[in-house]
Amino acid sequence: MAKPKLKEHHINRDWCKGCGICVEFCPKKVLELDKQDKVVAVHFTNCICCKLCELRCPDLAIEIETEL
Amino acid sequence: MAIKDYIRERFFPHIWCPGCGHGMVLNALLRAFEDLAISKNEIVMVSGIGCSARISGYVDVHTLHTIHGRALAFATGVKMSRPELNLIVPMGDGDALAIGGNHFIHAARRNIDITAIVMNNRIYGMTGGQYSPLSGYGTLATTAPFINIDHAFDVVELAKAAGATFVARTTTYHVKQMSELFKEAILREGFSVIEVLTQCPTYFGRKNKAGSAVDMVKSFKDNTTPVGSKAKLESPGLIERGIFVQKDLPEYTREYDKVIERAMKKR
Amino acid sequence: MNGTLKFVQGNEACVEGALYAGLKFFAGYPITPSTEIAESLAYRLPQIGGKFIQMEDEIGSMCAIIGASLTGSKVMTATSGPGFSLMQEALGYAIMAEIPCVIANVQRGGPSTGLATRGAQGDVMQSRWGTHGDHAIVVMTASNNQDVFNITIEAFNVAETYRTPVILLFDEVMGHTRERLIVPEKDEIPLVERLRTSVKGGVDYHPYLPREDGRLPMSDFGGVHRYNVTGLYHDMWGFPSENPAVVDGLIHHLTDKIRNNVHTITQYKEYFIEDARTILISYGSTARSALHHVLNRRKRGEYIGLLELQTLWPFHGDLIREKCKNAELVVVTEMNLGQLYRQVKIAVDHPERVFLANRVDGVFITPTDIKNMLRLIQGRGV
Known part of the structure; x- marks a missing residue:
């Protein structure tokens, strides 16, 4: 199976409560919280589409769209 | 279906605090539904009272938000009447094991096909941080301002002794395992108990200086080990996670079908 | 009247009435002087493909019948004083969530364990006000086996008509009095079946929006409409609401649907x-x-x-x-x-x-x- 390729990080800013769980446990340190404590995919080129952020988000605020 | 198809989007963002583990349980549960591709019309989610109980309102299945501690009794009635439905009962630690302890052990004893999820955050969150039967000796809570002298239940041991035929434990750090366990429990016929160690950063975390939600999730990673691992022998303080009981015994509603068969012969 | 002549206890007459009315699910816990109702139904219900379960207590019994009722079954439990006290919280839930169910309370002497094997009628006020908060309730009773039979059927009819719990307030003397009972032929006594919605699946459906006559056409759990049932004040979809207009509307709906029909309900x-x-x-x-x-x-x-x-x-x-x-x-x-x-x-x-x-x-x-x-x-x- 080919590695999935990132299309987009869909982040629902209305739902994100800025707990930082996704930021902390991202293996490639792709995510950061902005000044409003909302998550942003700053280093999205590093994303390996493991989707751990999506799976761990307590607010269902992250969705990783891949091209595969 | 995507997981969004299983939720009632209009109620989001949900009421839980930032970093609350209950949202992670919801997340993993929705993925289990999605993977199993169960029809939403065939799922009945029954919950009691407390932060945990609010989970049912967010899921687009048949939802029954009941009274404190009694969710399993309501679920028993639903299941007996319509055995073909999938019953999911998410409960908090106080809901399941304090006020609802009796229903918990008896549902397990009957081996009725219900998936019971104990969202164990070791505190009563909705009422503002009182100790629960899972807080444990030495913890602090608003009702244990000096020290908690109550010992905690071991949910796994309790469920085992009561007769549950599938017993597992995981944490909010181990989200993939959580989803897998939910799937396994839903597919199995019989009473399944999954204890999920989940963080309450707002009350348990603050009272017990456990740090942020992130710190608490990290602690689940650091303080647990797969069941039967060597690490447990070296550090007995580690909490085991994984499947503890997995056995096939006759399920209650199927057994009742036999009662009906016998009764009809005596007409 | 055509039918089958029986010589039975009042408790058994209640069972005959419940089965005649279409009872399909019973959950209960043994307690004197109501136990014969549970015993008899443990025997009779599976014979017609119905379900009986002995729960771990009266709280669980009340909760289980509510759960079963939501799937569309006619349901019942039976108890006496101490057990009736335990049922009060869930009884309030059934009132709030509008779940049809019948609760037989075969009264004994109280308070507390009181007089387990003696007759009393001390639960008249408890049956009215036992659960907390303003509410309406229907409580019925009878004085001979034929009437116990008839009023039990009527209790199911009222429960289904108004989507409400109905309490059958019998007593030890009536429960244990053995006398004749004629069980009429099927269809001789009219039965009320649950009103179900005609709204098709996929269409926005309001389970808690009463019709003009106050009745709720509801969908069974497991059907095509997925909605929420809660003991909290709720809107027409069944979702919790603290909106004063919603709260005010609901409490008046719950009380008016009984009070405005006192003429029809009263026997x-x-x-x-x-x-x-x-x-x-x-x-x-x-x-x-x-x-x-x-x-x-x-x-x-x-x-x-x-x-x-x-x-x-x-x-x-x-x-x-x-x-x-x-x-x-x-x-x-x-x-x-x-x-x-x-x-x-x-x-x-x-x-x-x-x-x-x-x-x-x-x-x-x-x-x-x-x-x-x-x-x-x-x-x-x-």
């Missing part, structure tokens, strides 16, 4: 009321003795009558006032310290003419007791 029997100067008001087993006394005295030319209430709640005050308007003496006969007596006093035009003839010592009120108490009330001495 009673009257004997010689028309020209009676003395009217006895009674219910349940006590009404048997009252009737016996009335028949005796009528033979001697006394102008005495009996109003036997079968629906205790909602209390039909207008009916009582009307029936008692010409009476010189109204005597309420009951096995408690005056729980219905006070209601009657409030209802009538001349409260000073209302008296209580009771016993609370666990001993059944006999016709002789009534005769003696009446003589005392009338100042004639025993």
Whole structure:
């Protein structure tokens, strides 16, 4: 199976409560919280589409769209 | 279906605090539904009272938000009447094991096909941080301002002794395992108990200086080990996670079908 | 009347009525003096493909019948004083969430464990106000096996019509009295089946939006409509709401649907009321003795009558006032310290003419007791 390729990080800013769980446990340190404590995919080129952020988000605020 | 198809989007963002583990349980549960591709019309989610109980309102299945501690009794009635439905009962630690302890052990004893999820955050969150039967000796809570002298239940041991035929434990750090366990429990016929160690950063975390939600999730990673691992022998303080009981015994509603068969012969 | 002749206890007459009405699910916990209802249904229900479960307590029993009712089954539980106390919270849930169900409370002496094997009628007020908060409730009773049978069917019909719990307030004496019962042929007594929605799947459906007549056409759990059921104040979709207009609307809907139909819900029997100067008001087993006394005295030319209430709640005050308007003496006969007596006093035009003839010592009120108490009330001495 080919590695999935990132299309987009869909982040629902209305739902994100800025707990930082996704930021902390991202293996490639792709995510950061902005000044409003909302998550942003700053280093999205590093994303390996493991989707751990999506799976761990307590607010269902992250969705990783891949091209595969 | 995507997981969004299983939720009632209009109620989001949900009421839980930032970093609350209950949202992670919801997340993993929705993925289990999605993977199993169960029809939403065939799922009945029954919950009691407390932060945990609010989970049912967010899921687009048949939802029954009941009274404190009694969710399993309501679920028993639903299941007996319509055995073909999938019953999911998410409960908090106080809901399941304090006020609802009796229903918990008896549902397990009957081996009725219900998936019971104990969202164990070791505190009563909705009422503002009182100790629960899972807080444990030495913890602090608003009702244990000096020290908690109550010992905690071991949910796994309790469920085992009561007769549950599938017993597992995981944490909010181990989200993939959580989803897998939910799937396994839903597919199995019989009473399944999954204890999920989940963080309450707002009350348990603050009272017990456990740090942020992130710190608490990290602690689940650091303080647990797969069941039967060597690490447990070296550090007995580690909490085991994984499947503890997995056995096939006759399920209650199927057994009742036999009662009906016998009764009809005596007409 | 065509049917099957039986010689049974009151508790069994209740079972016959429940099965006739279409009972499909029973959950209960053993308690004297109601246990025969559970025992009998444990035998009878599986024979018709119904379900019986003995739960871990009365709380669980009440909760289980609510769960089963949501799937569309006609449901029931049976208990007595202590168990009835335990059921109160879930009973309130059934009122709030509008779940049809029937609860038989075969009364024994209270408070607490009280008199387990003796008759009493001390739960009249508990059946009205046992669960917390403002609410309406339907409470019915009867004084002989045929009536126990009929009123049990009526309880199911009312529960299904108004989507409400209905309490059958029997007592030990009635529950254990063995006498004849004729179970009529099928279809002889009309049954009310649950009103279900005609809204198709996929269309926005409002489970808690009452029709103009106050009835709710609901969808069964497991059907095409997925909605929320809660004990919190809720909107027309069943989702929690603290909106004052929603809260106000719901509490009035819940109480009005019963109160506005008090005329239709109320069942009673009257004997010689028309020209009676003395009217006895009674219910349940006590009404048997009252009737016996009335028949005796009528033979001697006394102008005495009996109003036997079968629906205790909602209390039909207008009916009582009307029936008692010409009476010189109204005597309420009951096995408690005056729980219905006070209601009657409030209802009538001349409260000073209302008296209580009771016993609370666990001993059944006999016709002789009534005769003696009446003589005392009338100042004639025993």
